[in-house]
Amino acid sequence: MRILIYFMMVVSVLAGACSKDKGNYDYTKINKISIDNMLLGDHNSQRIYRVVNGDPLNFTPVITGTVSGSDTTNLRFAWVIEKDTIARTKELHTIANMGFGKLVGYYFVKDLTTNTVYTYNFTLEISNAASRGTYILAEDADHNAILYMHSALSVNNLFRPYSAFNDKAIGKYPVDLGLKINYGNSSTNYTYTVMTAARESDANVMEVFVNEMKPILFYNKSSFIEPSASFNITQYVRLVSATHNYILVDGKAHLMNKGAIGSVLYPGDPQNYDFGAQGLFTSRSLYSRLLAGWDYRNNKVRILMTANQAASDSYITSAEGPLDQSILAGYTFIKGFETSINGGFCYVFLMKKGDKLASFLITLNGYQSVNSLTKIAEATVPDLDKMIMPYFNFSNNFWYFAIGRSVYRTTVMGMELQKVFTLPEDQSGDIAAFAFNEGGTVSMENIGVCTYDPNSSKAMKGSFYLFNTVSNSFTETHLNVIQKPVAIQMGF
Template sequence: MKLKNLYYILVIVLLVFESCSKDLGNYNYQDINAITIGGLLENSHPTGRIYEIPFKDTVRLNPVISGSLSGADTNALTFEWKVDSITVSKTKNLFYVANKRYGRIPAAFSVTDKSTGTVTSYHCFLNVVNPYKWGYYVLTQNKAKDASVYCLSTIAKKQSWEEVLFPQTQTLGRNPISISGTKKYGASASDFYNVITIGVQEAANPVTVIDSREFTPILYYNSSSYVGGGNFTFRPSQVISDHYFEIIYVINNGKFHVLRQGKIALAAFAKDPLDYQVALNGIATPYGNGRLFMSVYDEKNKKVRVWDNGMTGNEFLYVNDYKDIPGQEMMDGKTFLACSYANIPSINQIYLFRKDNQLYSYRLNYGEDYKPVSFDLLGEGPMPTSDPISYVYFDGQTSRWYMAAGKTIYMASYLGVEFQKYVQLPSDAPGNIVKFKILDGKLMVATNDPTANKPGSIYIYNANTMVLEQAHKHVVDEVVDLHLGIPEE
C-alpha cells in the first residue's frame, strides 16, 4: 500500500514538473518605452536649471524627446508645460511671455506615454528679472548737467542702449560723479545681481545704492544721514564702493568719510591741523583691508597720508595718522596722478606721480607691527604720449597701471611704469577716451564727442584677445563714468 501511494506521488510530481516546463516562455512580458528629455539645461537638481528671462521678454524652450522603443516618434505621447503651477502649453515646445511677476518661478514639463500611462518629468525655474539686472552701465549728464543712467542689457534680446528709469526716484540730480558696484551671489556663480552705487553732487540723495534685480533703491545717503548732526551739507566730490564690504568711501568738502548702513560717519581726522584735502583719484582703494588701513593723497599739503585703526576691533575707525614717512621727500616737486592698494607681496599701497615727461611709481612698505615704515621708488619711465591724460587707474587684480590719452589706452607693470600701447580705438571713433573699465574678461571704453547731440560712444573689447566685439557710436549723453555688471566668461 505504501509502495502504491509512493508510486502515485511520483507520477503527480512528474506531471506537474512537465506542465511547468511546457509553460516556460509563454508569459507576455512588455518592454517599457523609457522617455528621455534632452535639449534643456542639465543639472542634478532643479535649482541648477535656471533660465534668466527679462521681464516682458519671451522664453522659447524646444526639448528633444526620444524613447527607448519609439525613438523620435512622439505620436503615442502627450505633453504639458506648467509655469507657476498653471498649465500654459499642451505641446512639446514652450512659448512663454514673462509678464506676470518678477522672481524665480517654478516650471515643469511632463511627457506621458498613452500606451502605459508612464509620466516622465523635467523641472526647472524661470528667473524673471529686470532686463538691466546684468549689463553695461553708463552714468551720463546732458547739457543741463542732469544725471542719467543708460544700460546695455546682457540678458535682453534687444541689443540697444536704453535709459534706466528708477522706481520711487523722480530724478537723480545734477552734476553726476561716479557709478560703481559689486556682485551679490545666490546659489551659483551664474546666480547674481549687481549692487550699484551712484554718486551725484547736487541731489536730494547724493549717494544712492541700487538693487539691479528690479532697479530699486535700497539705501539713500543725504545730509540727514550724517551721525554728527549740526549744519552738515552733503555734496560729495568722490564716491567709491568697497569691493569686499558693504562700505562706501566718500570725499566731502575735502574730507574722508565712511558710509555704512545708511549712515555717514564723522570725517576722518576732521580736526587735522594741516586741514588735509584729498586729491582726485587720491583714495588708495583697500581691496579688503580698508577696515584696518587707509591711504590718501593730501593735495593741499602735497603728501601721502596713511591711517590705521591701531589694529583694534574698531573697523573703519582710524586712530593713527602717519604723515611724515621716510621717503616722502622723493615725491617733492612732482604732480600726483593716482594711487591704489596693490596686490603685491605684503600690505602696501602704490602711487603714481609725474614730473615733466617722466613718470614715477612709489610703494609704501609696512613693518612687522603693521605700521608704515618707508616709501620705495618702484620704477620710473617716460610718458608714452604727448596727448593730455584723461584717465589713470591701477588694477589690483593684475597689478598693472592703465592710462588713457586721446584714442589710446596704455598699460605698464607696477615695477617699471614703462607704458606700452594696450588698445587703440578705431580711426573713425568720435571724440577721445574719458573712462574705461576692465572686468570679467571685458574692456569697456567710453568716448565723448562734444560736437554731437549724443556725445557718448561705447566700445566693448574681449580683454583676453583684444578683439573689438561691439561699437556703439553716439548712443548716450556725455559720459561721466561706467560700470560692468556682467557674467564672467
C-alpha cells in the same frame, strides 16, 4: 543632459499563499523617456534660465525613448510656470512676460503607452533688461544726471536712460558710480546694485537694485550722524565685492553704511588732512583697518590706522611717519590703489612730473605698520596731460589708462607701456571713461569704453565700445547713444 525616472515595482505576496514557477515570463521592453538638451544639475539652483522681461523665451528639448526613439506620437507635453500652464507643445517658444524674479518651472512629458509622466524642474529668472550689463553715469547739457543701462542678457542693444527711480531724481552734477554684487545660493546666481553719486540732489547717493529697478537706500545731508552744512561729495569708493562705501566730502573721508554717513574719519588728525577731490586710495583688503590717501594740504601720502589694527574704521593715528617722502617732491598725484604683490599687502600709486609718468610702491608689514616707499619706474609719456583717470586691474596687477583714443597698460612693477587697442576712426571723440567688467563668472575679460565728441552735430555726443581681451577684438560698437559720460561700471 539625460534625465531618467526609474520606477520600483513592489510585489505583495499574500500571507499563506504560494505559487509554483511555471517559467512563463513577459519580456516586453518598457519605454523609458530621457529629456536632453537642457541644463545639467540635480537641483533647481543649478538649472537657472535667466532671461530679460520681454525677450524671447526658447526651450528646445530633445526627447528620446528607449523603445520609441525619436517618435513622439504617443507623447504629450506641458510647460508650467508657477501654477500656469503656458504651452502643451514639445518645444517652448514664447515671450518672457510672466513677471519679475525667480519663478519655478516644470516640463512634463507623458507617455500614453505606459501612462508614465516624466518631469524636468527648473528655475526661470526674469529680470530687468540690465540686471547684468554695462552702467554708464552721464550728464546732459544742463548737468542733469542720467544713468544708462545696457543689458548683457537682452537680445536688443538699447541703452536705456534713467534720470530718476520711484520719482527720486539722481540729481545734477554727477560725480561717480559704484557697483555691488549680490550673491544668491550659488556662484552663478547673483545680481547687482548700482550706486549713483551727484553733488546736487535730494539723494546725493542712491542705491538701486537693478534686477527690479527699485531704489533701496538714499544718502543726503540729513544722513550724516553729525550735522553737516553741505554734501559736497567729490569721490565715491567701493569695490564690487567689498562691503564698505567711502566718500570724500570737502576733502574728508566718511564711511557710508545702511543709510547713514559716519563722522569724519580720523577727526583728530593734528595735520588736518585734505584728500582733495579724488585723493582717496581704493582699498581691496585693508579697509576698516588702514585708509590711505594723498594729502593735498601736506603734499604727502597719509595712511590712517585704527586702534590695535582692528577692523573698526575708528582711525586714531597715521602710520606713514617712517617713510621718506622727499622722493615725491615736484610730482603731482594721479591715483592710488591697495593690492598684493608676492603675498604681501602694499599700496601702489601713479604720479606725474611734466611728461614723466612715475610708479611708486609702499610696502606694509601686514596691518601693523609701513615698511618702505620706493619709486618703481618712470617713463616719458607723450600727451600725458590728456590722460584720463587710470584703472588698476587687481587680477593681473597692471595699470591701464587712456590717452586720446587709445588704451595703454603697464605692469605695476615697471613702466614699459603697451598699447592695448586704439578705437576705430569713426569720429566719435576721445575716450572719456573706461572700466573692466567686475564680479560674476567672467570677471576682467572685457573693457567698456565711453567716448565723447563735444563738437558732434548728433543729439547724443557719446559712444560706447566693448573690447574683449581674450579675443583681442571689439565685440560691440554703439555710436552716439549716450550723453556726456562721467563714469562707467560693468557687471556680467
